Amino acid sequence: MIELKNVTCRFGTSVAVDRISLTIETGEVCVLVGSSGCGKSTTLRMVNRLLPLSAGEILVDGENITTMNPEQLRLNMGYVIQGTGLFPHWTVARNVAMVPELLKWPRQRIDERVQELLTLLGLDPAIHAEKYPQQLSGGQAQRVGVARALAADPNILLMDEPFGALDAITRENLQLEMLRIQRQVRKTTVFVTHDIDEALKLATRIAVMDQGRIIQHDTPENILRRPASDFVESLVGKQDRGLKLMSLRRVGDLMQRYPQAAIPEPGEEGVQEDDSLRLALSVMLWQDSGELPVFNGDGAKTGVVTRERIFQAGA
Numbered sequence: 001m002i003e004l005k006n007v008t009c010r011f012g013t014s015v016a017v018d019r020i021s022l023t024i025e026t027g028e029v030c031v032l033v034g035s036s037g038c039g040k041s042t043t044l045r046m047v048n049r050l051l052p053l054s055a056g057e058i059l060v061d062g063e064n065i066t067t068m069n070p071e072q073l074r075l076n077m078g079y080v081i082q083g084t085g086l087f088p089h090w091t092v093a094r095n096v097a098m099v100p101e102l103l104k105w106p107r108q109r110i111d112e113r114v115q116e117l118l119t120l121l122g123l124d125p126a127i128h129a130e131k132y133p134q135q136l137s138g139g140q141a142q143r144v145g146v147a148r149a150l151a152a153d154p155n156i157l158l159m160d161e162p163f164g165a166l167d168a169i170t171r172e173n174l175q176l177e178m179l180r181i182q183r184q185v186r187k188t189t190v191f192v193t194h195d196i197d198e199a200l201k202l203a204t205r206i207a208v209m210d211q212g213r214i215i216q217h218d219t220p221e222n223i224l225r226r227p228a229s230d231f232v233e234s235l236v237g238k239q240d241r242g243l244k245l246m247s248l249r250r251v252g253d254l255m256q257r258y259p260q261a262a263i264p265e266p267g268e269e270g271v272q273e274d275d276s277l278r279l280a281l282s283v284m285l286w287q288d289s290g291e292l293p294v295f296n297g298d299g300a301k302t303g304v305v306t307r308e309r310i311f312q313a314g315a
C-alpha cells in the first residue's frame with residue numbers, strides 16, 4: 001500500500017504538487033491523469049525519491065520513505081518511463097537482467113528470469129534476447145522496459161507515460177498486454193498518462209489532477225457517471241460517456257449463456273467473453289446483426305450476446 005499524506009513539491013517559488021493525499025491499495029492500478037504540467041510525473045518521482053518532498057509524507061506499507069535507503073526503496077519499485085531508458089550498448093537480456101545482477105542473483109536464476117520475462121511480454125527470447133535496443137521497434141523496446149521493471153519481482157510498479165510515444169495500434173496492444181500481465185502478477189501500480197481513455201481502460205481507480213491538486217479520486221465508472229467538476233466532465237468527454245461506459249463492461253457479464261459450451265461452426269465469427277460491450281455493439285453494427293456468438297478463452301462457444309440486451313442494459 002502507498003499512502004501520500006498532504007504531499008507538496010515546490011520548485012523555487014512555484015508549487016508543482018499542492019498538498020495531495022492519496023491511498024493506493026495493494027494490487028490496485030492507480031492512474032494519475034490530467035493535462036500537461038499538472039504535477040503527475042512529479043508525484044510519481046516523489047514516490048521513488050527521485051524528487052524530495054517539500055512537505056507532507058509518503059508511506060509504503062506503513063513505513064515513511066524518507067527513513068528508507070533510496071537505493072533499497074527503488075529496488076522494490078519497478079520504474080518504466082517513456083522512451084524506455086534502455087542502455088543502448090547492452091543487449092536486451094543484459095538490460096532486463098540489470099536489477100537481478102545488482103542484487104547478485106546466481107547466473108542461472110538470472111538467465112531463467114530473463115527468459116521468463118521476455119516470454120511474458122510476448123518477445124521470443126531466441127529472437128530478441130541478444131539484440132540491442134536500436135534493433136527493436138518502439139513497441140518491442142517498451143516491452144523490454146516493462147520486463148526490466150518487473151525483473152526482480154518488485155512489489156510496486158511506477159509507470160510514467162510508458163506508451164506515450166507509440167502509435168495507436170501498438171499502444172492498444174500494450175495496454176491489453178498490461179491488463180493481462182496485471183491479472184497474473186498483481187503489482188501495486190501507479191501509472192501516469194494524459195490520455196483519459198488509457199486511464200479508463202487500465203485503472204482500478206483514477207486520480208484526476210489539475211494544477212497540482214487531486215480533483216477526484218474514484219473508479220472509472222464513477223468518474224464517468226459522477227464527475228466531480230466541470231473540469232473532470234470535460235476531461236471524460238460529456239457526449240461520449242455512454243460509449244465509454246460500455247467500454248468498461250464485459251460481454252461475459254451480459255451474455256445469455258448456454259447450459260453447456262458448444263464447438264463453434266467452422267469459420268464462425270463472434271466476440272470473446274472478455275471483449276467490451278462497446279466492441280460487441282460495433283461488430284453488430286458492422287455486420288448488421290442483432291446477435292453474436294460468444295467464445296471463451298479456449299475457443300468454445302459459451303452463449304450469445306444480443307443488441308436488444310445491450311440497449312436494455314443501457315449505459
Ligand SMILES: Nc1ncnc2c1ncn2[C@@H]1O[C@H](COP(=O)(O)OP(=O)(O)OP(=O)(O)O)[C@@H](O)[C@H]1O
Nearest residue numbers: 011015016034035036037038039040041042043194
Ligand atoms: N525539475 C524541475 N524544476 C522546475 N520545475 C519543474 C521541474 N519538474 C517539473 N517542474 C514543473 O512542475 C510542474 C509539474 O510538472 P510535471 O512534470 O509533474 O507535470 P506532468 O503533469 O507530469 O506533465 P506532462 O504530462 O507534460 O509530463 C510543471 O509546471 C513543471 O514545469
